[in-house]
Structure formats: structure tokens, C-alpha cells
Amino acid sequence: MFFLLRSKKEYVMLTIQKVRGTRDFYPEDLAFRKWLFSVWRKVSERFGYEEYDGPFLEPYELFAAKSGQELVNEQMYQLTDRGERKLGIRPEMTPTLARMVAAKRNELLNPIRWYSIPICWRYEKPQKGRVREFAQYNVDVLGVDSPRADAEIIAIGVTILKELGFTKDDVYVRVNNRFVMEQTLASFGIQKEKISQVFAAIDKKERLQKEEFEKWLSDIGLTSAQRVPLQEFLERKSYPENSQFPALFDALESFGVSEYVEFDPVIVRGIDYYTGTVFEAFDRKKQFRSIFAGGRYDDLVEVFGGGKLPGVGFGMGEVVVEEILRAYEKVPPLVPTVTQVLVTVFSESFRTQSQNICNILRANGINAEITLTEEKIDKQLKYANKKQIPFVVLVGPDEVVSQKVTLKEMKTGNQQTKSVQESIQIIRSYVRT
Amino acid sequence: MFFLLRSKKEYVMLTIQKVRGTRDFYPEDLAFRKWLFSVWRKVSERFGYEEYDGPFLEPYELFAAKSGQELVNEQMYQLTDRGERKLGIRPEMTPTLARMVAAKRNELLNPIRWYSIPICWRYEKPQKGRVREFAQYNVDVLGVDSPRADAEIIAIGVTILKELGFTKDDVYVRVNNRFVMEQTLASFGIQKEKISQVFAAIDKKERLQKEEFEKWLSDIGLTSAQRVPLQEFLERKSYPENSQFPALFDALESFGVSEYVEFDPVIVRGIDYYTGTVFEAFDRKKQFRSIFAGGRYDDLVEVFGGGKLPGVGFGMGEVVVEEILRAYEKVPPLVPTVTQVLVTVFSESFRTQSQNICNILRANGINAEITLTEEKIDKQLKYANKKQIPFVVLVGPDEVVSQKVTLKEMKTGNQQTKSVQESIQIIRSYVRT
Numbered sequence: 016m017f018f019l020l021r022s023k024k025e026y027v028m029l030t031i032q033k034v035r036g037t038r039d040f041y042p043e044d045l046a047f048r049k050w051l052f053s054v055w056r057k058v059s060e061r062f063g064y065e066e067y068d069g070p071f072l073e074p075y076e077l078f079a080a081k082s083g084q085e086l087v088n089e090q091m092y093q094l095t096d097r098g099e100r101k102l103g104i105r106p107e108m109t110p111t112l113a114r115m116v117a118a119k120r121n122e123l124l125n126p127i128r129w130y131s132i133p134i135c136w137r138y139e140k141p142q143k144g145r146v147r148e149f150a151q152y153n154v155d156v157l158g159v160d161s162p163r164a165d166a167e168i169i170a171i172g173v174t175i176l177k178e179l180g181f182t183k184d185d186v187y188v189r190v191n192n193r194f195v196m197e198q199t200l201a202s203f204g205i206q207k208e209k210i211s212q213v214f215a216a217i218d219k220k221e222r223l224q225k226e227e228f229e230k231w232l233s234d235i236g237l238t239s240a241q242r243v244p245l246q247e248f249l250e251r252k253s254y255p256e257n258s259q260f261p262a263l264f265d266a267l268e269s270f271g272v273s274e275y276v277e278f279d280p281v282i283v284r285g286i287d288y289y290t291g292t293v294f295e296a297f298d299r300k301k302q303f304r305s306i307f308a309g310g311r312y313d314d315l316v317e318v319f320g321g322g323k324l325p326g327v328g329f330g331m332g333e334v335v336v337e338e339i340l341r342a343y344e345k346v347p348p349l350v351p352t353v354t355q356v357l358v359t360v361f362s363e364s365f366r367t368q369s370q371n372i373c374n375i376l377r378a379n380g381i382n383a384e385i386t387l388t389e390e391k392i393d394k395q396l397k398y399a400n401k402k403q404i405p406f407v408v409l410v411g412p413d414e415v416v417s418q419k420v421t422l423k424e425m426k427t428g429n430q431q432t433k434s435v436q437e438s439i440q441i442i443r444s445y446v447r448t
Numbered sequence: 449m450f451f452l453l454r455s456k457k458e459y460v461m462l463t464i465q466k467v468r469g470t471r472d473f474y475p476e477d478l479a480f481r482k483w484l485f486s487v488w489r490k491v492s493e494r495f496g497y498e499e500y501d502g503p504f505l506e507p508y509e510l511f512a513a514k515s516g517q518e519l520v521n522e523q524m525y526q527l528t529d530r531g532e533r534k535l536g537i538r539p540e541m542t543p544t545l546a547r548m549v550a551a552k553r554n555e556l557l558n559p560i561r562w563y564s565i566p567i568c569w570r571y572e573k574p575q576k577g578r579v580r581e582f583a584q585y586n587v588d589v590l591g592v593d594s595p596r597a598d599a600e601i602i603a604i605g606v607t608i609l610k611e612l613g614f615t616k617d618d619v620y621v622r623v624n625n626r627f628v629m630e631q632t633l634a635s636f637g638i639q640k641e642k643i644s645q646v647f648a649a650i651d652k653k654e655r656l657q658k659e660e661f662e663k664w665l666s667d668i669g670l671t672s673a674q675r676v677p678l679q680e681f682l683e684r685k686s687y688p689e690n691s692q693f694p695a696l697f698d699a700l701e702s703f704g705v706s707e708y709v710e711f712d713p714v715i716v717r718g719i720d721y722y723t724g725t726v727f728e729a730f731d732r733k734k735q736f737r738s739i740f741a742g743g744r745y746d747d748l749v750e751v752f753g754g755g756k757l758p759g760v761g762f763g764m765g766e767v768v769v770e771e772i773l774r775a776y777e778k779v780p781p782l783v784p785t786v787t788q789v790l791v792t793v794f795s796e797s798f799r800t801q802s803q804n805i806c807n808i809l810r811a812n813g814i815n816a817e818i819t820l821t822e823e824k825i826d827k828q829l830k831y832a833n834k835k836q837i838p839f840v841v842l843v844g845p846d847e848v849v850s851q852k853v854t855l856k857e858m859k860t861g862n863q864q865t866k867s868v869q870e871s872i873q874i875i876r877s878y879v880r881t
Contacts, residue, residue, distance in 0.1 A: 031507055031509055031510045031513070031547055032507070033502070033503055033506070033507075033547070034503055034505050034506060034507060034529075034533065034535060035531070035533075037503035037504075037505065038503065039500075039502050039503070039548050039551070040500055040501040040502065041500055041548065041552065042498035042499060042500050042562065045498075045499050045500055045501055048501075049499070060786040060787075060815050061810050061813075061814075061815050061816070062810070062815075062816075062817070063786065063787035063790075063815055063816065063817030064786075065475035065478075065784050065785065065786060066475060066478050066482070067472075067473055067474055067475050067478055068473040068478055068481075069466070069472050069473065070466055070467055070470035070471070070472070070581055071470075071504065071567060071569070071581060072467050072470065072525075072537075072569070072581070073466070073467060074464055074465070074466075074467060076464055077464045080464070089530075092505075092527060092529060093527070094525065094526070094527035096467075096525060096571060097522075097571045098468070098571075100467065100468075102467060104505075114464055114466070115472050115474065118472070119474065124831065124834055124835055126820065128817070129475070134504060134567075136504070136505070138529060138530045138531075148503055148504060148505070156820075159820045159821055161820055161821060163820045163821075164820050167820065174810075269799070269800060269803040269804075270803070270807070271807050351498050352498065353493040353496065353497075353498060354493075354496035357496075366702070367702060370702040370703070371702075374703070374704050377494050377495070380494075381494075382493050382494055382495075382496055383494070383495075383496065384495070384496030384561070385600075387559065387589075387592045387594055387596045387597050387600065388592055388594060388596075398557065401557055402557055
């Protein structure tokens with residue numbers, strides 16, 4: 016990553032590397048991202064969700080008020096602008112969503128079905144599954160306080176996983192409910208003020224030995240009479256019937272995604288603002304971090320002068336998805352080349368003819384490149400081959416006389432002499448295999 | 449923009465507005481941006497250009513080395529991260545392009561035809577045509593030192609303008625050449641060390657009175673014998689023949705865009721790194737700032753250990769384009785709604801039937817919403833109407849018996865009883881008018 020810059024006729028050698036935890040997206044890298052984004056968009060729109068976006072920088076206070084302590088104090092990039100404003104680079108999208116919805120609460124149609132694909136920044140240690148700059152798909156429905164909305168959101172998540180090529184044997188969504196958990200802990204005599212500490216312990220349970228977890232609970236002050244039924248509850252495979260769970264699972268069934276969803280009392284999510292359903296998607300083998308995670312947040316946004324605005328949604332980062340896709344070999348072959356045909360130039364005296372044909376191809380919606388410099392035909396064909404351009408057009412003396420072109424399919428090597436209109440039809444109907 | 453946040457069961461009222469110079473993109477706003485981006489992408493790919501992207505934050509030094517003083521010292525957002533790295537938020541894309549190309553110089557196929565649509569930040573006074581956060585389309589071809597490459601890049605710009613709906617009577621591209629200008633100034637006896645000062649004066653000429661410009665030249669130290677031929681030259685309508693201009697205009701002609709392009713000796717561009725062709729596109733009435741601007745920069749990137757890497761490209765910001773499109777009433781009607789059909793729920797006892805039909809529609813690639821809460825049919829129709837959803841599906845007692853659905857086209861009010869498969873065909877073939 017050395018390069019030279021000429022500044023005022025003097026050469027200055029510079030070694031400048033990209034910032035740690037960031038990625039350069041060369042066309043072959045961006046091809047993956049474009050494919051993933053297109054799946055996110057397609058599924059969102061299949062469910063009638065509309066795309067929105069917000070600023071990359073927000074007032075520091077917006078995040079300080081809403082996001083968790085760790086996110087704001089340890090991970091968020093902060094700066095002061097030239098007007099002395101304290102700003103944060105968004106580490107997540109939900110605060111912006113809340114701000115935007117609150118600002119137009121009375122104009123927006125209910126329900127609000129929205130998605131976004133923001134680029135976010137977090138100062139975390141770069142490692143497997145973690146970078147500092149990443150795209151995070153967000154999808155939310157606001158204005159509906161019903162388990163059917165939770166099911167619709169989960170169905171979107173599952174549909175994305177299916178669209179990416181995962182089966183129910185590869186991945187699943189683990190579902191729980193914060194309200195049910197609070198009631199359950201209370202029924203064991205666990206005091207209200209201990210609940211968030213207990214949630215924090217449950218959230219880490221899977222990474223702990225049984226004794227470590229037991230000790231943590233006991234350190235919080237849970238008696239043996241409280242710990243025993245709690246431990247039993249956390250082993251449950253079936254949800255409590257006296258709850259919203261039956262309605263949620265009925266709705267999941269009607270959306271056709273229940274095979275992908277399991278009740279799991281260990282899922283409580285680390286974030287304070289969730290009030291009801293919470294969920295996280297994982298690969299079944301649990302080799303990776305969660306693929307997406309979210310929940311219901313009925314108290315998060317309360318509009319000034321308005322009523323409650325219930326909401327449910329999730330976030331899905333690009334990095335873990337990519338890791339799992341690659342590990343499971345689910346990434347389709349992606350070619351960054353958009354060019355459908357290279358129009359070669361036989362020699363400079365034939366350039367005008369080649370350029371005219373190139374113009375006609377483009378006017379007919381064909382993505383066409385033309386060779387700009389004087390090159391031997393062999394070298395032009397080699398370029399097309401390396402770039403995986405499927406067709407090449409040749410215009411030489413014979414073609415000019417016959418008013419046709421030679422169309423060569425690079426993969427097979429087949430050559431046909433055709434009119435430009437016939438060539439357009441052939442190029443259009445070509446499907447890369 | 450007031451809203452309430454419940455934090456640990458206490459209400460805190462917050463007034464948080466978006467940062468000055470930023471914009472929220474509600475779905476109806478994003479619809480415009482998505483349309484503009486789609487035109488940028490379509491035209492770029494029509495010419496065989498591939499999309500790339502880079503990080504939003506780069507080392508401060510990258511911009512300090514390459515970007516102009518004003519951009520870095522007055523406009524760039526800077527920060528220091530938790531690892532004490534001095535970073536800049538990208539005010540432009542070219543330094544990142546140069547860094548990326550230099551890092552993979554030997555692997556990349558020649559020519560490099562790339563485009564990108566980065567979001568950039570500049571601390572400028574927000575005003576007409578200026579915001580602090582904006583998308584800027586960038587297109588470049590590297591590795592070709594020929595006026596044909598310049599013509600191809602200009603042709604891409606013109607094709608975008610045409611695709612946006614502008615005619616040759618609305619807009620045009622003014623072209624000049626820095627090398628020719630340097631030769632010309634030298635031929636008038638103007639010393640080499642004065643040339644960049646003279647360029648700075650010419651760059652501002654159109655905003656000055658004739659006397660002011662004359663005085664500026666004379667303040668630089670130009671004699672009357674130098675000023676007179678310079679003033680004459682700056683009035684020229686035809687390009688000097690003894691230059692690259694004839695080849696450039698021949699190439700522009702062959703690309704079919706020469707009607708949009710004019711020689712204009714006043715265009716010199718304020719940026720130091722341009723070495724040859726320079727150009728700026730404007731509305732003919734010159735009521736707006738430039739639509740796009742760029743040029744040839746053959747000395748900008750010199751790879752360590754490699755040779756020269758000639759390049760030519762331009763940038764087009766979204767804000768001026770949007771202003772002119774709106775002033776000229778060229779923005780097509782854009783509906784943010786992606787939903788093609790709303791599946792209504794006649795009553796809760798019919799929900800399962802409605803949900804099944806909704807699932808079938810989605811599985812067949814139709815964007816379908818379903819009503820999640822219990823609502824009167826009238827209210828559901830009103831929602832579809834307000835949201836401009838073109839179709840509504842009704843499933844009541846009669847439809848369940850007949851195994852059909854009632855499909856209502858909202859614009860005409862026409863209702864037909866059809867099978868689900870027939871409905872899919874009708875919805876698919878619908879074109880919004």
C-alpha cells in the first residue's frame with residue numbers, strides 16, 4: 016500500500032493503509048455485498064416494508080439517551096465538529112429510527128413498516144465476525160401491539176435465511192419473552208430489583224460452566240429455593256401456556272415459518288429496552304455468533320403529546336452472515352463484471368464502425384465496453400476472457416462489407432455472423448451458467 | 449422533534465434534532481435518491497464500469513496529502529479514535545480510489561473502469577445546493593492515456609443527463625485543457641511561476657466585473673502585452689487546432705454526445721492535480737452551480753516501483769442535480785410504496801384464509817401486505833388508498849366457498865372474482881400510470 020503522490024512537482028512517497036477494522040470493497044468484494052443487500056431488499060419489499068435512511072452522524076445525546084452504556088462509552092466513535100457540536104457516528108440505527116418516527120408521528124400511516132441498511136461503526140477489537148465498519152440490516156414494524164407483528168418480523172428474518180440458502184437444519188430462531196420471564200422470576204420470589212442482574216447472568220449462561228452460573232446467581236443473592244426452580248425453568252423446551260406464546264406460535268405457523276423457531280428460556284437479550292418477545296437466530300451447530308437478534312420495545316419511543324408507540328424489529332449485521340454463508344458454501348458464484356459484450360477494434364481504421372455498433376448496443380440496453388487503445392485482437396480477446404465478459408463483437412473488413420458483425424461467445428468459442436439486431440437478441444437472452 | 453424515552457421506569461423528555469446540514473430520508477424522500485442512484489448505476493454499467501466502495505473513515509494523512517488545503521483544513525470532519533488514530537471522514541472519494549488502486553496495482557486488469565456512490569461529509573455553510581452530508585457519484589477510467597478515455601467519461605456524464613431527462617437545450621458540458629492553457633499562457637510570455645495564480649483568477653472570472661478581473665491579472669504582475677492576448681483568448685469560441693482538442697471532439701462525435709459539449713477557455717478547475725482535459729457541466733441558463741466536474745489527472749497516482757497511472761474522471765453530487773431536476777420539473781412521479789397488494793382480513797375467523805393467500809402471493813414474487821390488527825374492511829381499504837397500493841384482495845364467506853378471491857383495483861374501483869393464480873397474473877402485469 017505504498018504509493019507516490021506528485022505535489023507541486025515534487026515526489027513524496029507515502030505509506031498509507033486503510034484504517035484498522037475497515038474494508039476496501041473492490042468490485043469483486045462489493046459483488047457479495049450487493050447480492051446480500053439485494054436479498055435484504057427483496058424480502059423486505061415482499062412483506063411490504065419501505066426503505067428509509069438517516070444521517071451517519073447524530074447528536075451525541077441521541078445515543079447517550081438510548082443506546083446501552085457499553086455501546087456509547089466504549090464503542091461509539093465521537094467527535095466535535097467545527098461548530099463545537101458533540102457528535103456520534105451511529106453505532107446502531109434504532110435511535111435514529113425513534114427520532115425520525117417521533118418527528119413525524121402524526122403524518123405517518125399506521126402501521127409503519129420500515130427497513131434500512133445503514134453503515135455503522137463500533138470500536139471493537141477486530142476479530143472473526145467483527146470489524147469496525149459494517150452494514151447492518153434493520154427491519155421494524157411500529158404501531159402494532161400484537162404477537163402477529165412479532166411473528167411477521169420473525170418471518171422476515173426466516174425468509175431472508177431461506178432466500179440465502181439456509182434450511183431448517185442449518186439455522187433456527189430462539190424465542191423468549193421478557194414479560195413472561197419477569198413474571199416467572201417473580202413467581203419464584205425473586206425481587207424486582209434483582210431481575211436485570213439475573214437477566215445479565217442468563218444472557219451469559221451458555222458461555223459458563225454450570226457451577227459458575229450457579230455461583231453468579233448466588234452472588235446476586237438468590238436463595239437455593241429460588242435457584243432450583245429457575246435452573247429447572249431454564250431447561251424447559253416447551254413454552255408456558257399461560258402467556259402470549261400460543262398466539263405467537265400460531266401466528267408463526269400461519270406465516271409458514273414455525274419449523275425454524277424454538278422456544279428457549281435462555282434468550283433474554285442484553286438490551287434494557289425490550290419489553291416482550293425477544294429472539295436470536297443462530298446456526299444449529301452454534302459455531303458462530305448470532306445471525307440476527309431483536310425484540311419488542313413498546314416503551315422505547317413515547318411521543319411528546321401522543322400515546323405509546325409499540326414496536327418490534329431486529330438487526331442483522333453483514334459480517335456474521337457472510338462468515339456462515341462461506342462456511343456452509345452457500346454463496347452463489349458472483350462475477351463483478353457487468354459488461355455483457357466487448358466491442359473489439361480491428362484496427363484504427365475500423366474504429367468508427369466499432370464505436371457505432373457499441374453505441375447501438377448501449378442504446379438497446381446492452382452493457383457494452385469498447386477497446387480504447389490500439390491493441391491486437393488477441394490481446395482484446397484475452398482481456399474479455401480474464402474479465403469473464405460473455406461475448407465479444409468483431410468488426411473487420413468482411414463485416415463492414417456484409418453489414419453484419421461476428422459475435423463470439425467466449426465460453427464455448429462459438430462464432431456467428433449476425434446482424435446487430437440479431438446479436439442484441441442473442442446477448443439479451445444469454446444467462447450465465 | 450420532541451420525544452420521550454422511558455429509562456429505568458422514569459420518563460425523560462428529550463428534544464433532539466438531527467445535525468445541521470443532514471437530512472432524514474423518509475421512504476418518500478429515499479424514493480428520489482433510489483431513483484437517482486439507479487440512473488447512475490444503469491448508465492455506468494451500460495458503459496461497462498464496475499462499482500467499488502471504500503471506508504467512510506480514512507487516515508487523516510490520506511486527505512492531507514492529496515485533497516486541497518481548503519477541503520482538509522476548513523471542511524473535513526476530523527476525529528481521534530480510542531486508539532489515538534487521527535482520522536478524517538471522507539470529503540471526497542478520489543484519495544480512497546488512489547489508495548485502493550495503488551494497493552492492488554499489479555492485480556488489476558487494465559483499463560480500470562470503476563464507479564462509486566459514496567456518502568461524503570463537508571463542513572460548509574448549509575444553503576441552496578449545499579448540505580453537509582451528501583452522496584457524490586464518482587466515475588473514473590485509469591490506465592488509458594488517450595483523449596478517447598476523456599470522451600468516454602464525458603459521454604457517461606452526458607448520458608446520465610439525458611437519462612435524467614435533460615436535452616441539449618437544458619444543459620451542456622464546457623471543456624478545456626490544462627496543458628493547452630499552460631502552453632498558451634507561456635506563448636504570451638507569462639512566467640511559469642505565475643500560471644497557477646492566473647488559473648485561480650480565470651476560475652473566478654465569471655463572477656467578476658471585467659475591470660475586477662483585469663485588475664486581478666495586473667496585480668499578479670501581468671503586463672498589458674500579456675493581458676490583451678489572454679483576454680482575447682478567453683473569449684474564443686473555437687478550440688486551438690494544434691492540440692488534443694480535434695481528437696477529443698472527434699471522439700465525442702463518435703460517442704454521439706458532441707452536441708452537448710463546447711470548448712470554453714474559462715474552465716480551468718480549481719484543483720491542482722489536473723494535467724489535461726478539464727470539464728464542468730452546467731444548466732445553459734447558468735442558474736445553478738455545476739452539475740458535474742472533473743478532468744484528467746495523469747500524475748496523481750504513481751505507484752511505488754511502478755510507472756505512471758493516468759486517469760480521468762468526474763464527481764457529481766446529488767444536491768445540485770436534485771435542485772435542477774426539480775426546477776426543470778424532470779423528476780418522475782415516485783411512489784415509495786413497494787406493496788403491490790393488500791390482503792385484507794374480513795374478520796378474525798377468516799384470518800387463516802387471508803394469511804394463506806398472502807403467503808401464496810409472496811411465494812410467487814408479489815409484494816404483499818396483510819392487515820395485522822382487527823379492522824373494519826372500510827378502514828383497510830382507506831389504508832390501501834392512502835398508501836397508493838394498487839390492489840386489494842378480499843376473502844370473505846363467498847370467496848371461501850368458491851375457492852376464489854375478490855381482486856379490487858384501487859384506482860378504477862373494478863372488482864373481479866378470480867382464482868389466486870389468475871390474480872397473480874393480473875397483479876404482475878399491472879403497470880402504474
